[in-house]
Amino acid sequence: MTDLVLPWLGLVMLGLCGTAAMAAVSGDRAAGLGSLVACGAGALAALLHLLAGAPEARLAVPLGLAGRSGLLAIDGVSSLFLLLVMTIGVAASAASLDRHGPPSATAPAFPVFLAGMALTLLAGDGVTLVLGFEAMSLASFILVATDHREETVRKAALLYLGIAGLGAVCLVAALGLMGETGVGFDAIRAHPPRGVRAVAVLVLVLIGAGSKAGLAPLHVWLPPAHAAAPGHVSALMSGAMTKVALYVIVRVLFDLAGAGQPGWFGVPLIAMGLAGAVIGALRANMETDIKAVLACSTVENVGLIAIGLGLAFAARAADLPSLAGLALGAALLHAMGHGVFKGMLFLGAGSILHGAGSRLMERLGGLIRPMPYTACAMLLGAACLAGLPPSAGFAGEWLLFQSVLSGIRLGGLGVQIAICVLAGGMALATALAASAAVRLVGVALLGRPRTPRAAAATESGPPLRWAVILLGLLSLGMGLVPSLVLGLAEPALQHLSQGGMAQRAGLLTLSPHLDGPGYLPLGVALLLGFGVAVIAAVLRARAVAGHRTGPAWDCGFGAPPPWLPNGDPATQYAGGSFAQPLRRALGVALLDADETVVMPPPDDVAPARFAEHSVDPADRLLFAPAGRLRAVISGLADRMTFLTVRQSLAVLFAALVLFLVVVAVLEQA
């Protein structure tokens, strides 16, 4: 049966391409249905492969550079990520069937996007990997540009494509450094890069794949691009694509570069991860577009995962296989969990956009009543986002914290102090994420509708609901029985770190050390359920039943005017106001945030104005200066190009004389 996995998955990819062709002719529905079927088949294959112990397999395909054939390969790592991608793919395809509005011209790119991700995961050589990666970039760019008439969408698409180009060049270079172009992974493993070359590979992969994963400081494209893309696409981009990029990092650094690399290779991963986690989580508290909030939280979670990966790398090099297994297991568990719940959140956000007509928090509110399914999904997702037990988010973060705490064994005092800072930083990031989650749900879903459009919101259709329910159940399951995920990840862990989690994760418990105490999510859930049941029973027995409704007390705030039967919704806290404490406490230092209040003089009836502004440090410190430098060089280049005829001839003359002088000098020597 295992021989059939790769042909089967190859067929899945072919099917996706066929779906794209079909969609080009007959529209979105074909794209959605075809992708749904193909992704289902793909997920099934990956699952069966993992259950069979993930035996490795290879398959040559007539696809590749310059007459060479490409190689598909599958092992535990690719299979695990493939399962995630295909699962989210199923949900996203289903959700795409619920599209509102006119058919989109970009529908054919959707299956191609899925196929590109699958190809990246199944690549058995560098060229195929890059081919898949780029197909993924290109297709997602097209999808991001779906609503291209909006200026912001075009800007986001440009930023995305530009950074994707940067990543592509770096990735090609990284793979080029590791061996002859087009050579299979086995050959690279046999001769892993050493010394400076390995460092270059590290840097290039971190830029190449890290930019796609959203590692700081290359994360700036995520918020605008995710906000611009349709909901089911951002679900895939955030849930699946960032994980595919992480897979590439794992594949290259852990697998292809071999176990002989120095431990400090983990440090940049950890540093970038921590920076991304804190900045992402803080920005998630500042953004007012719900999809941008979710994208920022993706930056945060990818940062956390990267910390786990970095720790695992350092631990593996320090010959601490059990710690390596723990950290890597934590990273993989959180990656899987995040993929599922972030996919669900983005589907929910898409549903809100369609149902309530806006992505801006300031225009939403009170959606929990008209959109119950969406609201439940968002609530569940927000719990994961905030890392609340017993959600999937908590399980991953708990294991990550455990690996950080165990990471104290990695080195001397300097390393240990760094680990302390890391632990504090991660805690800060998770707490910020919790705040962002509360803000997101509280402002967008709860309270009173801020606009008439939000008051008239409608729930999405059945396909989207089913998609959300699927991801919701999965996320619940992963939260309650995370060992199942770790069980599926066991072949990958064995392959990458020599130390798995099998000994430490029982059927129900997670524990950081062999036969030590751990975390029993099902137990916590049972206790919680028990508590609720007891409370309900006591209340039933001892308290007065039922309740009355009345206007909100609000410290005796004035009665609403007759034309605002629900009170003035503008008096509620909105995104900006909710963020104010954090903006003042942390935003000023980290995001260069400022607030401008324009208060009219006492007699003036003009409205008071408030504006706030913040900049991502990556923008301020990296991209803006780089842009200015680019402009300066462009100006110089233009001056070198737009010359008069005489000046052009002078340049030619100078070049000629220069060459002659060089020749003369070299010949004399």
Added chain:
Amino acid sequence: MIGFEPWLVPLAPLAAALLLGLVSDAALGAWIAIAATGAGFAASLLLPSTMGAGTYILVDALSAHVAMLTAFVGFTTALYSRRYIARAIASGALDAGRAREYHVLFMTFLGFMLLALLSNNLGVTWVALEAATISAVLVVGLPRTANAIEASWKYFLLCGVGIGLALFGTVVLYLAALPALGPGYDAMSWTALAHAAPQCRGTLLNLAFVFLLLGYGTKAGLAPLHGWMPDAHAEGPTPVSAVLSGSVLNVALVVILRVRGIMDSNADALAPGPPIMAMGLLSVLLAAFSLWGRRDAKRFFAFSSIEQSGVAAFAFGLGGAAVFAGLLHMTVHTLAKSAVFQCIGLAAQRRGSQLFAHLGGLLVSDRALALTLAAGILAIAGLPPFGLFASEMLIMGETIRRIPLLAAALGLGLVVGGWALAARLITLCLGAPPATPPIGQPTIWVSLAPAWIHLALIVMLGLAMPQAVQAWLATAAQASQ
């Protein structure tokens, strides 16, 4: 061993040029051009079966390959020109007389280019390129606008000097070969030179190389000798921009590649790679940064041609396995760039301007055109499944394995250039179109078909290159060394 076919390739367009001089009907003229270029292309397809070298004609894999490519682009451009010129006449941009001039000059240009490629004699190559240059200058000046005339003058003067330098290089090369080959035609023949290169005089070879590199480098648009290219591309008729970008650069690059091969086999000569790489890299970087400030679409893509020509030159300078990649790059770029220029020409006709400010939002107004154009631009930006991805990946891989630091510079150029292309792709295709209504009928598939053929070929070359094509290109790369 050499039949009549190789002669037929350049002769078909040249004969058509003579014939066209007598035909005043524009429509008929266009069909004659199509027939002649078609015949030339068909004859060029026979080239692989008639490989060999004569006194005047050299058909090896390299020349056959580039000749087929040039003849093919000439053919599709002629197909495209038919409707383009008809529309230009209809809109009053050209009169019938100039249309005739256009066809004549275009055929002359194409014929001499093919002759330059297939000639086995440096002198003939030089003369043919000179003639091609003059006809190109005239055709660039054809729109008779002040800008066009000035662009063609600039083109002419710079390329004239360049061509002069190339002649000097040719003489010195002959001089260098004299002791090995003795006086006579042999010392000017590519094949004999390639054989006798080890016995040539190294110091003279160096001198010849400097002049040939700068002379033909001017034609190849390599920085810092590229001053003529943006204006000539921007102001000339669009079909010509397509061919200028596609084939003139190739012919010049092929000559440089052959000279490089001669230098390589001589132990006394200096290494030819570094200067070629330096000029290639400078072109890439300069053009990549220059792309950003452009407001004129054709000028923009001319800069992109400089960049791509630089990439190919860089690969040729790198040598070894990179020559194959460079050839592939050249081939694919020719196809992609002419497709893009064809689309830009159609768009410019629809909007009556070639400025980006007036060309935006094509996806809304002319969907098929916009999609074709977008595919072309993505191809040039080096994204899969298009062939430039493959060639750039091979070049990048080869560079980083051999000279990692240069790979950083090349990568920088590709990223900066790719970003600019992405920006312009978005300006051109996405967004809302300008309020002014487009001119004339919407673009129909007949106008776009040549571009589609090009793009299909590029996809084939990028994604799944047939073994035979790969072997063929490898032979061509081998032929230069």
Added chain:
Amino acid sequence: MTALAGLISLCLHAVLMVASAPLLVGLIRRLKARLAGRAGPPVAQPWRDLKRLLRKQPVVADTASWLFRAAPAAAAAAIGTAALLVPSFAFGMATASVSDLLVIVGLLALGRCVLALAAMDTGTAFGGLGASREMMFAVFAEPVLMLVALTLSLLAGTTNLDTIASVLGSGALGLRVSLALALGALMAVAIVECGRIPADNPATHLELTMVHEAMVLEYSGRHLALIELSAAMKLLLWFTLIATLFAPLGIASPGLAPLAWALGIAIWVAKMGLLAVALAVFEMTRAKLRVFRVPEFLGVAVLLALLAAVLLLVSQGFA
């Protein structure tokens, strides 16, 4: 046998926590009143309040959704579950193997988030105000907790509370400066988390001083009863946590030992009393901080916790 003992001690613990939480609040109020020279309400007054609230039918804002009504029970369940994980008088309760410090932190966060959401649900200005401030405090409190957990896990090799307390209680480690620093940091967090002076004032409804009270402003009847109870339980939980971690004396070993349990309960009550006195005195001598000074207050706690960890690393030399 051990399992049975664990179950019994857990039940005892649960009853103890629920029953004495309102009493602790009453005690503190009484102490504060005495310190202020007033007579003060009886210690059992909070229990009576709860009973009275249960008899009243709640009024729910017409803008609120089901979440508003479900939140008190959920928050109480979360805090109650957390309370079940903190050993008070005996080790080896049935929950011992899962009484993870990070899980407790997570459960407390769950309670906090649920209440914050409920506060937002009525769509009033005060709810949002309280929620946003509460979440900001948590942002600064979590790093402290994490660093304290790190310090403790360095000592005990695990984050399991039961194990940590046993190790600390075995006396093998002696007195340590870093533990004192960690205690200081943890107390600061406890004060903020429980909404006590100087971070928040549990006794006022003045708009500008309140955080926690602003969140629950709209609640009444049985909902309010649950919230008050869970707030009290949270305070008790923190007291117990601090007592168990830093003064693990007299806590019974695992196993069925009714006598030791009785002794343990007595000692635990004494500890709670002491802490109540300390808190009452502390609150009487402090003024409430401005809301934006609280991050500074917690920032000091972060530094303390970091210092604790670093000092421990320096002295212990883990590698």
Added chain:
Amino acid sequence: MERMAIGTLSYDAAHLLGALVLALSFGLLSQRRLGPVINAYAMQAIVLAAAAAWQAHVQHAPELYLTAAVALGAKGVAMPLALHAIVRRLRIGKSVETALGIFPTMALGVALVALAVLVVLPTTTQSQTLARDDLSLALSVVLLGLLMMISRRTAITQVIGFLSLENGLILAAVSVNGMPLVVELSVAVLVLVGFVVFGVFFFRIRAEFDSLETDHLDRIGSGHR
């Protein structure tokens, strides 16, 4: 065909004529008035024709006589006349506007000659001295022609610089022993050169390139580039 050696008449004469061509290049550079520049160019072409004829004689290559005739007729007579006509017809100012000054240009020219000699020098080790020495002369002429193109502002002087550059090319071509296609090449060069002169008419370039180019930049530059 006999080998030529230093000291023989054939070598001396060829060398002398080559040197004369180079000297006339300096003459071109030194002139401040347009008329004498054109005349100096005519002189150079005539000397070139003589050099070609002499080469035809010593190499026994009759086709070189044709080259000589072409050089004499077209470049020595027709082209200068045409240039004079242009100057009259387009009312071009009679003075040569330099971008560099006469003396610095000359000094630079001497440096270029030195460079040319230096570059060609390493080839002395073997025979064929004639070609070698003439090569350095021709290279100098080419470089000086290019120098003239960039150091003079007036369009017409630039064109003359170009023409003189081409003279250097022909000088190189004719002095190489038995080079085939010389006639064809020289005719092709003539076409190119003729085209340049024709271009001056055609493009009606009255003033200097620079001012014209500046206009060009302004016009195309604003909003078009």
